[in-house]
Amino acid sequence: MSLARVVEQPQADIPREFAEALRPYLDVLAEEMIGEIQASVPEYSRQSGAYARIVRHAVEEALAGFVNRVGDRGASRSRLLEVFRAVGSGEAAEGRPLDSLQSALRICARVAWRRLAEESERLNLSRQRMCDIGEAILVYLDEIAAAAADGYSEAQVRVAGELELRRRRLLDLLVAHPAADSRAVADLARSVRWTMPRTLACVALAARAQGDLPRPGLPPDVLVDLDRSDPCMVVPDPEGPGRHGLLNAMAADWTVVIGPAVAVGEAGLSLRLARDALALARRGVLDGRRIIRVSEHLATLMIFQDESLIQIMGRTRLEPLLALRPSQRDRLAETLLAWLQSGNATEVAARLHIHPQTVRYRLRQATELFADQLGTSGDRFELEVVLRARAAGLTPAPG
Known part of the structure; x- marks a missing residue:
């Protein structure tokens, strides 16, 4: 559901007096909701720090927004929906699933309805009024959940773009010559959740034809940049299970040259040798119609060095x-x-x-x-x- 559609949804007919009757209980309701969320949703189970602040902020904004909506028919929905777009965006940035946020919102609605049922007699609410309020709670929940989902989706695209940029930067650092500072490499690897391998091999690539080529489906631990002038890849643990067949699907569209397996700090050497072999393939010295493994042509590379x-x-x-x-x-x-x-x-x-x-x-x-x-x-x-x-x-x- 888009943000534009949820803003136009009608509000159930609830007396304004209900908002004033509910307002004194907001703090108590908020604490009860927060407690149940932390007890029921593992991602929000921490009792302090940023997690607790996020939960409290979302619950208090949801409660205040509902009361203000009921108490003031002219109240703008745009600020509230922007708040929950930001909440959804933050969840995506933290890597938490959207289901966790939606579960938390449903818990809020359940606690609100339970408290309403307990207080209905004291508030002198008729069955019809109870139905109206229940419907309003559900409509309101849909609105803020849709706004959070919109923010989550937008942030996922943004986070994915930033993650890809960092992965390309990590590739650049790994293959740099002279070698980049190992601490900088390790820090960037952690930021993109890339596990430092025992060995790796660099792959030099050359497109067989002009135009856009299909993007290969590769495991997430393989770093690749096909948009640079000299496309290349970094393959961790190249001798591990399944690695030998990893690049077969690319050979139809690319000349693929796999450098020797080396330690992380020697990735630049692996790529240099792979590019040297690629140059020989372009000259017809090596057969570029099949995957070229530098380790099988070291003598030829040595001969052509000078x-x-x-x-x-x-x-x-x-x-x-x-x-x-x-x-x-x-x-x-x-x-x-x-x-x-x-x-x-x-x-x-x-x-x-x-x-x-x-x-x-x-x-x-x-x-x-x-x-x-x-x-x-x-x-x-x-x-x-x-x-x-x-x-x-x-x-x-x-x-």
Whole structure:
């Protein structure tokens, strides 16, 4: 029920004298209502502090408003309804359910009616007058309850917006480089009820298409900001139950790169590595059609950290390939890399889907060309690095 509609509701026909007869009992009624509310509604059970003040304020305003309404037909309803809009707004801000407030209002009506029934003979109230007053109490209860619900709904929207802003700010602090002050992070985490995890992983995202994309349904402990120029997420406890399938639904609309799991203070590093891997996916070095896990591509990331260094290393290490035709270079480089990684001709044949004899022929050729680079572990390591770079799309030497 909207605020505009409740203001226009008619008031039952109650004699003005009833208001004056009821006024001396307002303090007693208020105490009785407060006592029953605190005894019956757990959210208002505290006997002191802000909770008690909220209950007392609402009860006293409700009683005074009803008496003034009956005693003065010209009395404005707008102030009372604004008061209960504010009460509803406060309840939303405190995180208490609207049902608790509505239960408290119903208790007020029940106490008022019970006291009225006890005093009806002394006040000389006829049965018809009792019915009129009962109806007035119910109509009045509907009005203030609707006003409180309006305020509650508006505040929920506002609180949700403020909460989202704080969550985004928390994400910013977590991924900051250099790392933000740990106390500031902890304070902000508490304010949004985000439990500090043992480990987390950052996720770098890139939209596959222009325009608005559907918002993914994610657990509340996942921090996300899709509106920034470089969308990203923070996923707590990334190795926990159900986490591996968490981002599958996003892969249809986004390129998803999951950084390594790190301690909270290293979130910026996780995001940086995820963004580096995302850049490689955009270049076609990594397959962006499926979810990319940085932990599976650390060697590739290392190789591409300093491409100029790889270029210089490759000029020397891969120079023997220049003596071959382009197609021969590719076959020999592929075979030599597989052998350096496995050390076994049979395994190389299985990996490359070629005959073992073909592998042995190519390896003899490679041994002749690269004889001076296969003697020490250091030489073999550098040769493998530049061959991996070549296989990943970086051409460190001519040809």
